[in-house]
């Protein structure tokens with residue numbers, strides 16, 4: 001049996017682990033990077049630090065995190081806070097301009113959060129990331145996490161939300177399509193932006 005509950009700081013390492021273990025289009029991305037913290041330091045840590053009230057954990061019967069949904073209600077504000085309050089905490093671990101291949105791409109993203117400010121997103125101020133370990137997938141928990149997150153955005157008066165997904169992640173695409181997201185744009189061949197309203201449909 002699993003439950004959804006608010007994030008607690010003690011969950012942080014487990015959520016970092018979930019991020020890297022699902023970071024290659026849903027598969028384990030550990031082998032792809034020289035430092036497994038690079039992905040969660042971009043896609044998990046800043047949300048836990050800057051928007052903890054919008055972080056929800058899927059926990060198993062032993063209260064061990066097996067999934068999460070995280071995000072922000074206001075992407076431009078988040079990008080400013082990331083640059084001001086988050087980047088100084090992680091920048092030294094990944095010197096700007098260092099690394100090769102995928103490492104270099106992620107390090108560039110880590111230092112330039114403005115990549116999140118893509119065209120076409122003005123009407124979709126919130127965004128999100130959702131990841132479940134394989135053992136927790138396919139049982140309705142992703143939908144339940146999304147319901148929890150959308151309700152929190154609605155309660156905060158946020159009308160619409162977007163997300164960015166890897167174009168190769170066909171399983172995630174089927175999930176988002178099923179949950180009422182539509183494609184907004186493809187700013188790069190590998191990146192699809194999707195969005196929906198926060199109202200119950």
Ligand SMILES: CC(C)(COP(=O)(O)OP(=O)(O)OC[C@H]1O[C@@H](n2cnc3c(N)ncnc32)[C@H](O)[C@@H]1OP(=O)(O)O)[C@@H](O)C(=O)NCCC(=O)NCCS
Nearest residue numbers: 022026131132137138139140141142143165171174175178
């Ligand atoms: C994508 C993910 C969040 C979906 O969560 P989930 O718990 O597996 O999905 P659910 O069981 O809640 O499914 C919700 C609905 O989507 C549908 N769905 C989910 N995955 C699907 C798939 N691969 N193909 C077709 N439909 C799918 C389900 O049939 C279900 O429909 P229903 O509620 O109308 O019956 C989860 O599988 C995951 O974390 N994957 C790995 C990490 C990842 O890729 N994250 C997204 C990065 S952009």
